[in-house]
Amino acid sequence: MCMKDNEILTLVADPAQRERGFRLLVQCYGDRLYQHIRRLVSTHEDANDVLQNTLVKTFRHIGNFQAQSQLYTWLFRIATNEALSHLNQQKRRRAFVVLNDETETIRGSAAHSTQELEGEYIRQKLEQAMAKLPPKQKAIFSLRYFEEKSYAEMSAIFTTSEGALKASYHHAVKKIEAFLRT
Amino acid sequence: MEERKKIQAELAQLQSEQLRRWQAQAAPRALPENYLEDLAGRVIAAPAAKRLRLPQRTFWALAASVAFLLAASWLVFRDSNTPVQPQVDLTQLSDEAILLYVNNNIDEFDLALLTEGSTTTGTVVLPSNWDSTISSEAIENYLEAEENWPADMEDQVFF
Numbered sequence: 001m002c003m004k005d006n007e008i009l010t011l012v013a014d015p016a017q018r019e020r021g022f023r024l025l026v027q028c029y030g031d032r033l034y035q036h037i038r039r040l041v042s043t044h045e046d047a048n049d050v051l052q053n054t055l056v057k058t059f060r061h062i063g064n065f066q067a068q069s070q071l072y073t074w075l076f077r078i079a080t081n082e083a084l085s086h087l088n089q090q091k092r093r094r095a096f097v098v099l100n101d102e103t104e105t106i107r108g109s110a111a112h113s114t115q116e117l118e119g120e121y122i123r124q125k126l127e128q129a130m131a132k133l134p135p136k137q138k139a140i141f142s143l144r145y146f147e148e149k150s151y152a153e154m155s156a157i158f159t160t161s162e163g164a165l166k167a168s169y170h171h172a173v174k175k176i177e178a179f180l181r182t
Numbered sequence: 183m184e185e186r187k188k189i190q191a192e193l194a195q196l197q198s199e200q201l202r203r204w205q206a207q208a209a210p211r212a213l214p215e216n217y218l219e220d221l222a223g224r225v226i227a228a229p230a231a232k233r234l235r236l237p238q239r240t241f242w243a244l245a246a247s248v249a250f251l252l253a254a255s256w257l258v259f260r261d262s263n264t265p266v267q268p269q270v271d272l273t274q275l276s277d278e279a280i281l282l283y284v285n286n287n288i289d290e291f292d293l294a295l296l297t298e299g300s301t302t303t304g305t306v307v308l309p310s311n312w313d314s315t316i317s318s319e320a321i322e323n324y325l326e327a328e329e330n331w332p333a334d335m336e337d338q339v340f341f
Contacts, residue, residue, distance in 0.1 A: 030218040119209030
């Protein structure tokens with residue numbers, strides 16, 4: 001059960017309660033941030049680095065958060081920027097990157113039921129298809145399709161017009177659908 | 183939920199049947215046990231160290247760029263500030279010194295320009311050993327006398 005945003009912000013504004021407030025924030029949003037980042041980068045290690053950078057920036061600047069946007073929007077904006085920067089750096093270094101594939105094992109637990117296996121199969125197929133998209137289009141698709149964000153919320157995250165985001169998302173859908181049909 | 187309905191309708195409109203059926207069916211990735219709690223602890227414990235960390239590659243690229251800009255600026259300003267010729271106060275030079283310099287470096291001067299300069303100012307530059315007691319009339323007579331012309335003048339080598 002997540003605490004409300006304003007309660008978390010009240011805690012982090014108090015120096016004595018700051019760490020507790022931050023831990024509650026991570027408990028509430030950490031998993032969704034990780035899933036979003038993990039769809040953009042190739043490995044758990046990369047996702048771990050990006051999430052850590054995201055949380056470091058959050059912890060340092062949350063005192064200045066003006067609450068003009070939702071806390072969720074602000075966190076996903078930082079996370080998306082960090083993930084795209086990470087991908088750019090990776091591209092510049094021309095490092096060998098292993099793309100998501102069906103052979104990658106899942107950390108933490110193994111799936112057992114048919115439903116779980118099917119869920120994993122779907123995730124893997126979608127991640128394979130997303131790997132073909134340019135980084136920003138991938139981030140747009142992730143926020144719309146998986147996080148179910150409206151174009152207005154995404155516009156605040158990307159500082160891009162809703163029309164441009166819609167066009168980009170539609171392109172991504174077409175590409176992914178074509179990949180899934182092959 | 184409201185947004186999910188919109189996304190479903192959008193996918194139907196885009197004729198993306200597979201994506202429409204699979205939405206919200208993908209299993210999330212499982213995280214290692216206590217992963218988020220540990221990560222929060224690490225972030226709280228070491229934000230200052232993280233702040234100071236600058237990638238070494240970036241640092242050296244930045245240092246090389248600054249060094250290059252400083253060297254280029256120094257070269258440009260050095261060239262633009264160096265005078266082409268030393269500055270000399272011409273009023274401090276005597277007429278003799280100027281005349282000697284001109285005679286020694288006559289090839290460097292535009293003779294037509296020198297002649298023009300001397301006639302327009304109404305002065306005639308004479309050598310320092312000029313005998314001023316010779317009259318103009320005597321000079322004219324000398325120049326007009328044919329016997330004073332060299333016989334093989336056409337064949338003389340003047341240069």
